[in-house]
Amino acid sequence: MSMIHVNTKVNGDEAEFLCDPRETLLDVLRDQLNLTGSKEGCGTGDCGACSVTLDGRLVCSCLVLAVEAEGHEIGTVEGIAEGETLHPLQQKFIEYAALQCGICTPGILVAAKSLLEKNPDPTESEVRYWLAGNLCRCTGYDKIIRAVMDTAKDMREAS
The missing domain is CATH 3.10.20.30 (Beta-grasp domain)
Structure with missing residues (x-):
C-alpha cells in the first residue's frame, strides 16, 4: 500500500x-x-x-x-499550555487533585477546554454532559467537575 x-x-x-x-x-x-x-x-x-x-x-x-x-x-x-505557563484548567486539575493515573486526563482536559471555549459559563449539568464521553476509573468525577467549574468562574472573572 x-x-x-x-x-x-x-x-x-x-x-x-x-x-x-x-x-x-x-x-x-x-x-x-x-x-x-x-x-x-x-x-x-x-x-x-x-x-x-x-x-x-x-x-x-x-x-x-x-x-x-x-x-x-x-x-x-x-x-493547551502557553509555553511553560499552564492553562487555568491544568492548574485547577493540580489544585483539585483531579487526576490520578493520568490515562484519561489529557482527553478530559482537551474536552473541558473545548467546552469552555464554546460555553464559558456552563452549569454543572452541562459540564457533566460534555465530559460524559470521557471515562475515568480512578477519580470519580467530582474533583474533575469542580476543577472545570472553578476554572470557568475564574476565567469569567478575569475577562
Whole structure:
C-alpha cells in the first residue's frame, strides 16, 4: 500500500507526515509527531482518552484517519499550555487533585477546554454532559467537575 503525504497544523504549528491510508490520527500523533499526551484507552471511541480537536470540533483521534487531517488544524493536550505557563484548567486539575493515573486526563482536559471555549459559563449539568464521553476509573468525577467549574468562574472573572 502506498503512503500518503499529509499537510496539517498541530497546536498551531505546520506539520507534515507520511501515513498509511488506514492509520489513525492517534497513531500518527503518538508515533510520528511524538505527541504522546493523547492515549489509546479503547480504540473504539468509547473512553475519550484520545480526545483532540479537529478544526475546533472535539473528536476521538482513534476514530479519525490520519489522512483526514489534510488541510485541517489539530489541537492536542500538548497545545493547551502557553509555553511553560499552564492553562487555568491544568492548574485547577493540580489544585483539585483531579487526576490520578493520568490515562484519561489529557482527553478530559482537551474536552473541558473545548467546552469552555464554546460555553464559558456552563452549569454543572452541562459540564457533566460534555465530559460524559470521557471515562475515568480512578477519580470519580467530582474533583474533575469542580476543577472545570472553578476554572470557568475564574476565567469569567478575569475577562
